[in-house]
Amino acid sequence: MLHLILFLFFGSICVAGAVNLLVQRHPIDSALSLVVVMASLAAEYLLLGAEFVAAIQVIVYAGAIMVLFVFVIMLLNAGVEERSKGSRVAILLGIPGVVIGAVLVAWTLLHRANAETVAIGALPGYPRDIAWLLFHDFLLPFEVTSILILIAILGAVVLASRPEAVARRHHETETAKPAPELVGAGKER
């Protein structure tokens, strides 16, 4: 009973945060409600016994990714979004499709629902067991993941660098210095 009450409490917070993300017009409000969703999802993971997943949900998602989002919102000085014609088309065509899909999924889930329940802490996901799986059975995907992260870092640095600033600096060195220095400038680039 306590399990059901806790599930409903954190689940309602979760759904309220998700709906608030849709309702708010300012990106920073949406970002903060997404943090609420992630924190309450971490509580749901704890109810399921997934302690490691709950910890990395808070650390990686709410801690790292959302801070990155908030940082970009503040960096770009994003304001309140304005409505336009394209959004009305998306609302008219998208929402009926989404509603139909949601009703189909909910009907399937409720129709095929059986009495099987998940106990509180049904499968304890201790870090020791997770690490055993991660470094034995899933070692190759884990290593591929590190390459993916490396490529993502390189891509982010290349994309976010200012090409015109680099070109201007190169141009300044080119005009200021005589010809022999050009070799150095080219190497620098």
Place this chain on the structure above:
Amino acid sequence: MVPLTYYLLLSGILFVCGVLGFLIKRNIITIFMSIELMLNGVNLSFVAFAAHWHALSGQIFVFFVMVVAAAEAAVGLAIIIAVYRTRETLNVDQVNLLKL
């Protein structure tokens, strides 16, 4: 004891909220956050099924989904910064040319 269906319904609600945000939002950063919301909904169903079938692999998959989401957030936000630098807008309706 909570039925598995409740967890799956909560996961579906989160996913549908993400799809709706993806459709109706016009701010490119909010659209990106809707994608993260969809990934979170899928993660919840992974963990619920892992507890249901007593297979710890589901939690490993949540780990991989989080890694991919982190990489996607890094590259995507860099693309958003590049778009804002050339277009000076965050509205997706005004970003209608493939060339920056």
